[in-house]
Amino acid sequence: xxxxxxxxxxxxxxxxxxxxxxxxxxxxxxxxxxxxxxxxxxxxxxxxxxxxxxxxxxxxxxxxxxxxxxxxxxxxxxxxxxxxxxxxxxxxxxxxxxxxxxxxxxxxxxxxxxxxxxxxxxxxxxxxxxxxxxxxxxxxxxxxxxxxxxxxxxxxxxxxxxxxxxxxxxxxxxxxxxxxxxxxxxxxxxxxxxxxxxxxxxxxxxxxxxxxxxxxxxxxxxxxxxxxxxxxxxxxxxxxxxxxxxxxxxxxxxxxxxxxxxxxxxxxxxxxxxxxxxxxxxxxxxxxxxxxxxxxxxxxxxxxxxxxxxxxxxxxxxxxxxxxxxx
Amino acid sequence: xxxxxxxxxxxxxxxxxxxxxxxxxxxxxxxxxxxxxxxxxxxxxxxxxxxxxxxxxxxxxxxxxxxxxxxxxxxxxxxxxxxxxxxxxxxxxxxxxxxxxxxxxxxxxxxxxxxxxxxxxxxxxxxxxxxxxxxxxxxxxxxxxxxxxxxxxxxxxxxxxxxxxxxxxxxxxxxxxxxxxxxxxxxxxxxxxxxxxxxxxxxxxxxxxxxxxxxxxxxxxxxxxxxxxxxxxxxxxxxxxxxxxxxxxxxxxxxxxxxxxxxxxxxxxxxxxxxxxxxxxxxxxxxxxxxxxxxxxxxxxxxxxxxxxxxxxxxxxxxxxxxxxxxxxxxxxxxxxxxxxxxxxxxxxxxxxxxxxxxxxxxxxxxxxxxxxxxxxxxxxxxxxxxxxxxxxxxxxxxxxxxxxxxxxxxxxxxxxxxxxxxxxxxxxxxxxxxxxxxxxxxxxxxxxxxxxxxxxxxxxxxxxxxxxxxxxxxxxx
Numbered sequence: 001x002x003x004x005x006x007x008x009x010x011x012x013x014x015x016x017x018x019x020x021x022x023x024x025x026x027x028x029x030x031x032x033x034x035x036x037x038x039x040x041x042x043x044x045x046x047x048x049x050x051x052x053x054x055x056x057x058x059x060x061x062x063x064x065x066x067x068x069x070x071x072x073x074x075x076x077x078x079x080x081x082x083x084x085x086x087x088x089x090x091x092x093x094x095x096x097x098x099x100x101x102x103x104x105x106x107x108x109x110x111x112x113x114x115x116x117x118x119x120x121x122x123x124x125x126x127x128x129x130x131x132x133x134x135x136x137x138x139x140x141x142x143x144x145x146x147x148x149x150x151x152x153x154x155x156x157x158x159x160x161x162x163x164x165x166x167x168x169x170x171x172x173x174x175x176x177x178x179x180x181x182x183x184x185x186x187x188x189x190x191x192x193x194x195x196x197x198x199x200x201x202x203x204x205x206x207x208x209x210x211x212x213x214x215x216x217x218x219x220x221x222x223x224x225x226x227x228x229x230x231x232x233x234x235x236x237x238x239x240x241x242x243x244x245x246x247x248x249x250x251x252x253x254x255x256x257x258x259x260x261x262x263x264x265x266x267x268x269x270x271x272x273x274x275x276x277x278x279x280x281x282x283x284x285x286x287x288x289x290x291x292x293x294x295x296x297x298x299x300x301x302x303x304x305x306x307x308x309x310x311x312x313x314x315x316x317x318x319x320x321x322x323x324x325x326x327x
Numbered sequence: 328x329x330x331x332x333x334x335x336x337x338x339x340x341x342x343x344x345x346x347x348x349x350x351x352x353x354x355x356x357x358x359x360x361x362x363x364x365x366x367x368x369x370x371x372x373x374x375x376x377x378x379x380x381x382x383x384x385x386x387x388x389x390x391x392x393x394x395x396x397x398x399x400x401x402x403x404x405x406x407x408x409x410x411x412x413x414x415x416x417x418x419x420x421x422x423x424x425x426x427x428x429x430x431x432x433x434x435x436x437x438x439x440x441x442x443x444x445x446x447x448x449x450x451x452x453x454x455x456x457x458x459x460x461x462x463x464x465x466x467x468x469x470x471x472x473x474x475x476x477x478x479x480x481x482x483x484x485x486x487x488x489x490x491x492x493x494x495x496x497x498x499x500x501x502x503x504x505x506x507x508x509x510x511x512x513x514x515x516x517x518x519x520x521x522x523x524x525x526x527x528x529x530x531x532x533x534x535x536x537x538x539x540x541x542x543x544x545x546x547x548x549x550x551x552x553x554x555x556x557x558x559x560x561x562x563x564x565x566x567x568x569x570x571x572x573x574x575x576x577x578x579x580x581x582x583x584x585x586x587x588x589x590x591x592x593x594x595x596x597x598x599x600x601x602x603x604x605x606x607x608x609x610x611x612x613x614x615x616x617x618x619x620x621x622x623x624x625x626x627x628x629x630x631x632x633x634x635x636x637x638x639x640x641x642x643x644x645x646x647x648x649x650x651x652x653x654x655x656x657x658x659x660x661x662x663x664x665x666x667x668x669x670x671x672x673x674x675x676x677x678x679x680x681x682x683x684x685x686x687x688x689x690x691x692x693x694x695x696x697x698x699x700x701x702x703x704x705x706x707x708x709x710x711x712x713x714x715x716x717x718x719x720x721x722x723x724x725x726x727x728x729x730x731x732x733x734x735x736x737x738x739x740x741x742x743x744x745x746x747x748x749x750x751x752x753x754x755x756x757x758x759x760x761x762x763x764x765x766x767x768x769x770x771x772x773x774x775x776x777x778x779x780x781x782x783x784x785x786x787x788x789x790x791x792x793x794x795x796x797x798x799x800x801x802x803x804x805x
Contacts, residue, residue, distance in 0.1 A: 035748045037768050040599030052335035052651035247598050282330040283642045
């Protein structure tokens with residue numbers, strides 16, 4: 001498959017065209033990245049987790065976290081009614097408090113994009129999973145058709161999965177080419193393109209070295225976002241995995257001038273956890289990433305805990321779960 | 328918009344600091360016969376309490392009490408002694424927050440460290456040696472091991488409670504009794520520990536605590552009825568103690584200064600190495616005898632490592648030790664601050680390049696920003712002398728042999744760090760480095776099961792682990 005330079009609009013990446021010219025050179029590059037010491041990375045993540053975020057800082061962080069949520073439902077039992085309800089929740093997470101911000105996006109399977117779009121319009125983005133989500137086990141034509149279909153239905157963002165089998169077998173160029181091709185499939189007739197998030201399924205890649213390599217590979221291929229997990233495999237997002245990915249986007253911007261977003265997804269259920277991630281974004285990547293354009297949470301139950309803590313901060317009391325909508 | 332962390336101070340209402348403190352002798356708090364001195368909070372310069380300065384006569388009373396208690400304590404079965412030590416360990420855990428807050432107030436170290444490092448490691452040390460008390464015969468230190476008698480112990484101000492634990496726990500487990508002198512600037516947690524000994528019903532005289540300055544320490548180590556001297560502190564004082572006990576049959580262990588090399592190879596996990604460099608030199612404001620104060624970085628990755636290190640240093644939060652988000656607290660005393668300033672000025676005048684991130688320091692109290700010197704050579708004083716502050720000297724090397732040569736080219740030999748993903752290189756370096764502790768892909772990690780101690784001017788004897796028992800038993804090499 002050709003990886004022509006025309007799909008690479010960013011001058012900062014041009015310096016890396018040699019790297020992605022062949023499987024051998026790509027492998028040399030990815031294996032030449034500094035290793036990740038597991039114990040050290042986990043200790044750093046745990047250390048950042050002890051930051052104490054209180055009062056005004058907490059209020060600010062909770063609102064930001066709400067604005068960063070990709071409110072997600074990816075079930076076989078999803079129906080038009082279910083996703084419309086979720087879309088309404090995305091617009092007004094806390095109907096009793098108009099000052100509560102909307103979330104960043106609603107994330108669904110490609111066939112339900114139209115239903116969600118009808119509710120959201122342009123107020124909140126629609127993200128669709130594609131490329132034979134969650135396993136990625138299908139032929140390339142089908143993955144690309146899956147992507148084009150979601151874009152044609154109005155998806156603003158595409159969450160693709162990489163072929164973990166190819167990655168673990170060391171066929172890095174194949175993974176690279178698939179991302180490049182999916183990016184091309186994200187193009188719309190008007191010349192714009194749906195934002196591409198690349199899911200690694202870090203629970204299957206297993207080592208932090210693999211996570212770092214996958215991060216660079218996806219960024220070189222033109223990913224707008226790198227994302228930890230589908231939510232279908234355990235472990236999903238963890239703090240240390242996200243740490244390694246944040247280090248990668250930080251180093252990548254330094255090397256190329258290109259900023260790429262990060263999305264941990266799956267397993268983040270409490271406001272306390274979300275704030276730990278924001279502290280990590282702040283201290284590892286820097287405050288340029290503290291924005292829904294550059295950091296997202298793939299989550300569903302997280303939102304209600306954020307709302308509950310937000311209400312607690314403003315009223316001084318906890319309300320029961322029935323005071324928050326279940327959609 | 329930036330993420331500004333709101334103040335998150337740990338409440339100090341849990342500690343009850345008395346206006347004045349006496350000495351702890353024979354299980355009771357007693358007034359000293361000498362004068363008294365003030366201990367202050369180094370973050371604010373507020374006076375915390377008046378503390379008795381033990382005179383020679385006070386020290387003598389304490390040693391006599393320890394001698395009297397030795398008879399019963401040493402004949403008690405190991406199993407019984409263990410009960411007391413386990414009890415002390417549990418009370419330390421139960422009163423952990425109180426101890427952590429008091430340690431941060433008196434010492435200036437961030438609550439994050441006193442809470443997550445000092446106090447848990449202190450409790451672990453007592454638990455560990457409690458376990459040895461009835462198993463001494465199986466420690467491989469000879470049949471029927473016997474305690475030495477009365478130990479005179481003098482500890483520093485950088486880890487007041489932790490150094491107390493390192494001294495007291497093995498001594499008591501082996502059946503010795505102790506007279507301990509905490510540092511002049513940080514006596515309060517030792518006095519709280521005395522209260523814990525009372526709470527644990529420890530027999531009177533087994534632990535005695537005499538506060539004071541250097542004259543008290545001198546009176547203690549030169550007391551004729553002391554069988555063992557254990558000292559942690561400066562090399563200068565250590566040498567004086569070695570001279571003072573020369574010609575006596577006192578056993579001595581000395582844990583002195585250091586100028587550790589933290590060696591980063593080009594195949595290191597760079598991000599974790601940067602964390603290790605930071606914790607190596609900025610942990611506890613650099614008031615660590617085993618601090619990684621000399622960074623030896625391979626020239627081929629020096630620029631990358633330095634860029635990442637400087638960015639990381641920019642995120643360090645310097646300020647109120649009781650704020651839970653503080654990374655670097657106050658310098659322990661004006662005297663120490665003056666020493667750090669002086670050596671930093673020497674570093675600059677000798678031509679090294681000085682850099683600190685922008686940081687607002689409080690207006691009262693003793694503060695020094697995290698500082699790094701680049702372009703340092705072996706000929707610079709900041710590469711040779713122990714600064715004992717948040718000041719890192721960066722040197723480069725080209726080959727593993729050069730790294731070993733530079734790392735060992737120091738009068739000290741307490742610790743070293745090696746950062747590489749190549750396992751064989753770690754083993755090779757560990758065998759070549761003349762340092763008591765060599766950390767691989769980590770730094771400043773402490774565990775009661777692991778012996779600690781130095782080569783050359785870093786002292787002799789080992790504390791911690793099975794080896795730490797030898798220092799408190801007759802006939803054992805320690």
